Amino acid sequence: DIQMTQSPSSLSASVGDRVTITCRASLDISNSVAWYQQKPGEAPKLLLYAASYLENGVPSRFSGSGSGTDYTLTISSLQPADFATYYCQHYYSSPWTFGQGTKVEIK
């Protein structure tokens, strides 16, 4: 099974900060990575797929990059609506696995 190691597990940041979350796969997943946002009591929401493609309706302050085994989610200027937990996920093969999550909290 492919493991997804996500870091950090949590971070504190202020509105307007640039935030970076990383995910490392246990083998080359050829950009088959998605990023999701989850707020308390809500279902996850797709933000990006294929490492860097923004889902329709997602603000452009979210971006993704990476290749091979290493991938990054960046929020260019953190907004109040962005305080949430973020998960990476690979869809390269079964079983589909998620990273452990990164909780973004208000500093």
Next chain:
Amino acid sequence: EVHLVESGGGLVQPGGSLRLSCAASGFTFSNYWMHWVRQAPGKGLVWVSRINTDGTSTTYADSVKGRFIFSRDNAKNTVYLQMNSLRADDTAVYYCARADQSAYYFDYWGQGTLVTVSS
């Protein structure tokens, strides 16, 4: 607009069974793979199972293999998760999710249904 609505969760004793449903609308249901993902209280997301478009192929996480059965009824636009031999560590919110047709990431999710396994 795509909608996925789960139902069937509740409290069940260890060793018991429960059947979850996920009703879909707003898209051509029979063209899409579907998945179940669960989240234990305060924990992360864990993939559970997937089913192909006509229900002839399913895959399961090792933790549920042999106990859970994923099926679908394309005439009713609904998928089902039959959960047997339930254990305390199956306690979670269960989400159904639609897989993108070409790349299989999860583009739409239901609101989830809570399953609690406890005596």
